[in-house]
Amino acid sequence: MKKNKVKEDDGLVREETQGISHLIGESLKHYDFAEDLGRLIIHAGSRASVGSIALTSCGLALAAALVAHLVVGTLPIVALATMIGGSLRYIVLRLQKTRRLARFDTALPDAIELMARALRAGHSMGSSIEVIAEQSPEPLKGEFALCFQQQKFGIPFRDALLAMNDRTPSNDLRFLITAVLVQKETGGDLTDILDRTTQVIRDRIRIQGEVRTYTAQGRLTGWILGLMPVIMLLLLNVVSPGYSQILFSDPFGQKLLYAGGTLIVIGGLIIRKIVDIKV
CATH class of the missing domain: 1.20.81 (Receptor-associated Protein)
Incomplete structure (x- = not known):
């Protein structure tokens, strides 16, 4: 593969392999989210490029959608799995940024x-x-x-x-x-x-x-309240296989799942806001 020297904002010159990730990065560089993603990559200390991150995110999103379709098959679950899979690489970068700043x-x-x-x-x-x-x-x-x-x-x-x-x-x-x-x-x-x-x-x-x-108890409470319904659902299916199948197959059960998931997310965000004290 050919290699192209790309000038970064900090004045350094970095070699980036010309390929599909380079083409994707070039096609996205005019968008604001690509600029924000490039800034996040620098803050995280990663050597990845915008194109490679976008390509990996697309691959993870497709893989998650395929698994959700084979396991569950309902469109909302497939859509949610696609969003989660596509966001994994971004979440990893955010965690890398947080750890890097903490060490710094x-x-x-x-x-x-x-x-x-x-x-x-x-x-x-x-x-x-x-x-x-x-x-x-x-x-x-x-x-x-x-x-x-x-x-x-x-x-x-x-x-x-x-x-x-x-x-x-x-x-x-x-x-x-x-x-x-x-x-x-x-x-x-x-x-x-x-x-x-x-x-x-x-x-x-x-x-x-x-x-x-001082806020450790509040954070632990948030994790317990958020994960307990999911863990209990899994345990019920282990003890009695197929016990909760109606929740996924019946339209009313699906609505209950969506409502419960939404309430769990809202409760987690509220608890996080309470314990997130800026110094």
């Missing part, structure tokens, strides 16, 4: 302390970023290394920092970048600003942990 935020305070020590030792701001790139774990290592390389290539320091924040939408990183840029404009002791920034970030992480502890 956890390691960021230590990186800021390392930057402050490097500045006290006489390093420049660019050199301190290189120190972080050399001694920090992923994903900090890759992001700060890219930021340092961009500065070496002539990209202004401010633009390199803002590009890193675009690739990693962390509130703590945004707070750090704002503090550094404000110090560049107004002056002041940067090491003292970094120390205070580290303390604020550590306090926020501590409070987030306490909030998750």
Whole structure:
């Protein structure tokens, strides 16, 4: 296969194999959802392309529809299975993004302390970023290394920092970048600003942990209430095979299933809204 070099928004050049996924990506690039999907791929740290994600989602949707048609056969269930199958790849990307940001935020305070020590030792701001790139774990290592390389290539320091924040939408990183840029404009002791920034970030992480502890019971309640009807239905069919077949074959039973599923989803969303406390 031929290979084509595709220029990304962050200034890097990445090789992408020309094939059906490349053609799909090219045909979708004019749509807003493709731009949002590309941004999500960057935030998740994935090496996939928009075309490959779209192709995989279509394949999963068709496979789920085929299985639902063979097992159940009712059109609404097939449609629901198709939606779930087509959304799996997107859900995986969202989970990857969440885990990546969690690792980034956890390691960021230590990186800021390392930057402050490097500045006290006489390093420049660019050199301190290189120190972080050399001694920090992923994903900090890759992001700060890219930021340092961009500065070496002539990209202004401010633009390199803002590009890193675009690739990693962390509130703590945004707070750090704002503090550094404000110090560049107004002056002041940067090491003292970094120390205070580290303390604020550590306090926020501590409070987030306490909030998750206090809301753990609510999250567990949501999972139990959402999964219990499904588990009970499965257990009833294991104990007495065919006991609930009428729910899937009778029109009124199907309406009850749809109503029950809708109420479960609404209840889960309400509980999630209650326990989702922003810090």
